[in-house]
Amino acid sequence: MAVWDKKVPWGFLLMLTGAVGQSVNYPAPVCAVTGSTVTLLCTFTPLRFVGQDGREVSTEIIRVVWCQNHQICQGSTPSVFDSSSGNNNPRYKYLGDKKGNCTLQITDVQKEDEATLRIRIEADDSRAHFTGQPGVNVTVSDGTRMEIKSSRGDGELRRGENVTLYCTALCTFHQLNVTWFRDGHALSESGPALQLGPLTAGDSGNYTCGLKVNVSSLSLPYSLQVEEEGSNSGSVDPLLIARLVFFTLHSVLIVIVASVIIKRTCLQGSSSKC
The missing domain is CATH 2.60.40.10 (Immunoglobulins)
Structure with missing residues (x-):
């Protein structure tokens, strides 16, 4: 047994x-x-x-x-x-x-x-x-909201650069079939990765993505701004301003120090030399 x-x-x-x-x-x-x-x-x-x-x-x-x-x-x-x-x-x-x-x-x-x-x-x-x-x-x-992540972080992008936006979720997914939108208008891409570039000002906008068969999964807007060439021509570089201020203060300090030295020299010598 x-x-x-x-x-x-x-x-x-x-x-x-x-x-x-x-x-x-x-x-x-x-x-x-x-x-x-x-x-x-x-x-x-x-x-x-x-x-x-x-x-x-x-x-x-x-x-x-x-x-x-x-x-x-x-x-x-x-x-x-x-x-x-x-x-x-x-x-x-x-x-x-x-x-x-x-x-x-x-x-x-x-x-x-x-x-x-x-x-x-x-x-x-x-x-x-x-x-x-x-x-x-x-x-x-069920009901997972998608999220957009960028290959370049959240910084401002310049004209001519390339960037990839990823439609992701906390839950693992495979071969995701999504719909991409820019400013509410549907784009032709349907994969989880949206490749943009070389960038132009026309690529700027608010991007969203979501599952084609699940409307509730639509992501929050992701703002992408492309800086046009020459857009800073009418603005002043903050670093340049700082350098100018430093140079001016340095020059004023030299003049003050020189004046003090000359004045002391005059006081120590005869008045005819000053």
Whole structure:
């Protein structure tokens, strides 16, 4: 009885993860913004051979299944992708293969996608079936307001320079599809990075960005001002003013010191010499 008790958890573990040598490499936990696209990079190592009649026989992967919040993903377990099914969730795209790449992409992420995702690999020999553990955790942030950051900081930019504006969020995102605006007018760019340059005065304005499918994500305005060439021609350089003031004070001081010295010399000598 004691021997049977020890074998139960070990047998269950084998059922979950497969035989020794089989493995799945999942990405770190992912946080996605509602409406964004997430790519879960994934690789797996299947059982290449099984023993049969005292010899090794190669195996072939015939089915790949991704499911949510299920330890085994076996049988009739609801799945988000099944390579043997023609009725998969259209927002879940399998970018992998049946050799070793199990990458999964989720487009237009929704709150319902928040789950622990696991993949099951099935071969032409049931002894090579296995479900990869522990899976990848996906959390979804709803109503996140985007934020614009500049590659050049918040300083004023000059004509002819280049700058990149980034549409970001506190939550990690991938392949973000955004809408950019300048002074309320939509721009043609749709990626998370807006490259501007060589800059002209026409690039000045208040920039905002947000997810195309989530209006509430629109960022606060980011003010970008481009300084035109020659715009300082009618103004006075503060540094130049400081230098002029210093030079004037220095000259006045020299005159005062010289006057004092001359006066003392006159007092010490005869009045006819002064």
